[in-house]
Amino acid sequence: MLCLLFILVTLSMISYTLVIQKTQREFLRRQAKSVSRQIVLTRQWIASLGGVWSKDAYSRPHGFLTTYKNDSDTDQASEFYLHNPALATREISSLADLKYGYNFRVVSDLFREPKNEPDGFENDALNKIRNQNLEYADGFDGGLYRYAEPLYVKKGCMKCHGDLDEDVKEPMKSVLLNKYGTRAFGYKVGDVRGIISIQIPRDSVLRILTSVFTWWNFIIGAVSVFLFYFFTRFVIAKPLIRLTEAATQLSKGEIDIDLGVESIQEDTRNEIAQLTLAFERLRKSFQIMYNKISRIKEKGITLPKLR
Numbered sequence: 001m002l003c004l005l006f007i008l009v010t011l012s013m014i015s016y017t018l019v020i021q022k023t024q025r026e027f028l029r030r031q032a033k034s035v036s037r038q039i040v041l042t043r044q045w046i047a048s049l050g051g052v053w054s055k056d057a058y059s060r061p062h063g064f065l066t067t068y069k070n071d072s073d074t075d076q077a078s079e080f081y082l083h084n085p086a087l088a089t090r091e092i093s094s095l096a097d098l099k100y101g102y103n104f105r106v107v108s109d110l111f112r113e114p115k116n117e118p119d120g121f122e123n124d125a126l127n128k129i130r131n132q133n134l135e136y137a138d139g140f141d142g143g144l145y146r147y148a149e150p151l152y153v154k155k156g157c158m159k160c161h162g163d164l165d166e167d168v169k170e171p172m173k174s175v176l177l178n179k180y181g182t183r184a185f186g187y188k189v190g191d192v193r194g195i196i197s198i199q200i201p202r203d204s205v206l207r208i209l210t211s212v213f214t215w216w217n218f219i220i221g222a223v224s225v226f227l228f229y230f231f232t233r234f235v236i237a238k239p240l241i242r243l244t245e246a247a248t249q250l251s252k253g254e255i256d257i258d259l260g261v262e263s264i265q266e267d268t269r270n271e272i273a274q275l276t277l278a279f280e281r282l283r284k285s286f287q288i289m290y291n292k293i294s295r296i297k298e299k300g301i302t303l304p305k306l307r
């Protein structure tokens with residue numbers, strides 16, 4: 001009984017852990033997906049404007065694509081800085097990292113900016129996504145959940161990533177050529193330009209397990225163990241022990257045994273009760289035979305010996 005109970009508890013713990021693992025992955029995947037949608041939309045918006053300009057002193061570590069000085073302003077000269085989609089992504093990501101504990105970046109096998117070089121997971125994900133035409137790739141990497149989605153080239157991207165002669169126009173052309181050379185041009189609408197890569201810290205399954213366990217789980221567990229014990233003890237084991245004792249008595253010739261069959265209905269669906277009824281019939285047949293033999297003996301008739 002104890003062994004069986006132990007096996008049952010172990011198996012249910014394993015199945016519980018697997019369910020948690022699967023739920024956790026699904027949950028993280030959904031979270032990453034919605035983050036990714038949001039970034040793709042933001043980037044698309046920035047690309048459709050040809051990048052966004054910010055005004056006045058800009059000294060972030062991320063740099064800027066180009067500047068523009070407005071001298072026509074009579075009060076004061078203003079300086080503007082251009083943020084292309086990849087740069088804006090990096091800027092937003094550094095905020096997310098700080099505030100929400102997850103981060104994302106945009107990487108490509110043909111990177112212009114060394115910071116956008118893919119790592120091991122990102123390289124695999126990019127190849128898989130490109131070769132198998134996947135919507136996403138994901139996995140666990142130590143304490144991190146990692147997720148990647150393709151970034152397709154849209155019309156708005158062409159002015160900085162399209163054909164150098166046809167799509168990329170001045171003055172952007174010179175800015176890009178001066179800063180990055182001829183890298184990452186020549187894409188067509190629909191190409192996979194790179195991936196958006198998202199990392200979310202992952203809680204250990206043990207921590208989730210312990211946080212999910214409350215006194216209520218414990219009480220429910222204890223009640224089910226008690227019910228299981230009660231059922232096997234009183235509904236299965238006890239009647240079987242009684243039948244075993246009766247069989248032993250019968251084998252010794254004691255046929256006046258009370259099996260308590262009065263309370264059992266003939267058409268019962270309880271197998272043990274049916275067994276008891278069958279046993280009672282067997283006992284009665286024995287009794288009838290015994291009585292007959294006794295009467296024959298009383299009449300002085302000798303029976304042939306059994307071989």
Ligand code: HEC
Pocket residue numbers: 043044046047048050051065083084085086087106107108110111112113114116151152153154156157158159160161184193194195
């Ligand atoms: C205003 C010009 C501009 C537009 C529009 C633009 N990009 Fe870029 N993109 C760049 C520059 C410059 C870099 C490299 C430097 C950096 O990371 O800021 C870059 C980098 C990237 C990277 C990272 C790999 C690398 O080369 O470093 C990806 C992926 C990318 N862009 C995809 C896109 C997609 C997709 C679109 C359209 C939705 C788009 N870009 C629109 C200028 C642009």
